[in-house]
Amino acid sequence: MLDLQNIEFVVKNGAKRRAIIQDLSLSVKAGEFVAITGPNGSGKSSLARLIMGINRASAGKLIFNGQDITEKTITERAKLGIAYSFQQPVYFKGLSVRDLLQVAATAKETFLQDTGTDYEKLLATVGLSQDYLERQIDNSLSGGELKRVEIASVLARGAKLMVFDEPEAGIDIWSFARLTDVFRKLHKKPDCAVVVISHQKSILNIADRVVILKDGKIQAQGRPEDLKEELAL
């Protein structure tokens, strides 16, 4: 489904160049549930943002379902079926939760599941009551509530490839157990794959494959049971 070939992501700080992602190759197959983990600053979010097109690769190629998407914009990638749940969701003064879900559900072009129509069900999935539909996405929402709205907006896309960036952050353990169930089900749908960036053992343990990033490179990858030592599970 997704093929990353020798990806580099270099940022310039004045005359200094720093490779955040270095010669990274990774593929995700349809039906797969991949977890990405690694220390703070190892490049996990940078990688996710490269997949979504928010970051542009300095070198290398991205192939999505046989198509070269390296030069495609964020919008084009979204329409091809890629979705990304931000690690740090954004506030919108003047948009309600309903507005955001509506954008997510109606702007979708290519999708397999129709999870978008029933907003209330969608909110229930992330542990929010239907009252939240009319809430503004501003700082009146708590951090955890905002994070849930963010996850719901991605679920509303019904995308083929969904990347969740630390979905556990700010979410209480009870709601999180329900969310793990959602991830587990999502990738089982035909032609779908889920990538979850996480530090949570409960997520890493249920993944088909765990990828450990360090200093912008893949340090190790494999089935969670084969990485017990690296992960100290």
Added chain:
Amino acid sequence: MMDLDEIEQQILREVAGIDGRPEGAYNFRLNGKSVGRQSSTNIEVSTSPDGLNIHVAPHTHGEVVHIPVIISASGLTELVRNNFYIGQDCEVTIVAGCGIYNCGTKDSVHDGVHSFYVGKNSRVRYIEKHYGAGPGAGKILNPVTRVEQEPGSYVEIQTEQLRGVDSTRRETSALLANDAKILIRERLLTHGRQDAESTIRVELAGRNSVADIVSRSVAQDESRQLFRSQITGKNACRGHSECDAIIMNKAQVSAIPSLDAQCPDAELIHEAAIGKIAGEQITKLMSLGLSRAQAESQIVNGFLR
């Protein structure tokens, strides 16, 4: 109501949300003349040398007064005064609105002075929409709103000017007695080379009087906006003003807040923020499938709602 051409009808819908003769009391002004007027049992609409007078009898509830103004003739300049005398214990809505369609070469100017005398414990909602259209010369609107509130009264002012008006000088002032409360919501979008200035002055003279001013604006292209807000607290009172602007392209926005507390129990707060649309907001909406332009307009429209 009178004969309106298609453009005039469209403007009427835009500024007053009505499709012809409104129900209840109204005065309709077209190209400098009153072309329709009606009083209701409780609301008397009449003229005097001081302008149009609207008297609302005490205890009037749930009525709406419409006073739309439309200018479709190019080169018209007018000064209009409207005086609202609202008895005590009322609950009324006043819908004013001014639309200018100019397809000629001369500026069209509407200066409106609205004075409100709000009786004890009355609640008034005042809605004012401004709208400009047409390929011609200047569409200029300069509204002055003066409010005097008796004890326990509540006034809500909602003004909206989204696109089309070339130049605006808006002045709003209010004087509040004990336990009176005022809420002012301003929405403004300027584009092209438009120019807008808004000054809001509230004097919290009464004990426990409250003012809440929220101004949201978007300045696009090379337009310019200037906001001044001044809250004076002369008693134990609460005043809050918030000015939030999105600045785009080559626009300029200035916000000059001032707070003047003349009593130790006056609590006055001002918040102002001017900035461009946050990049992450656009990125987020693009990742949901919107184009950059669609994302921007979604953010702007939401912000101004």
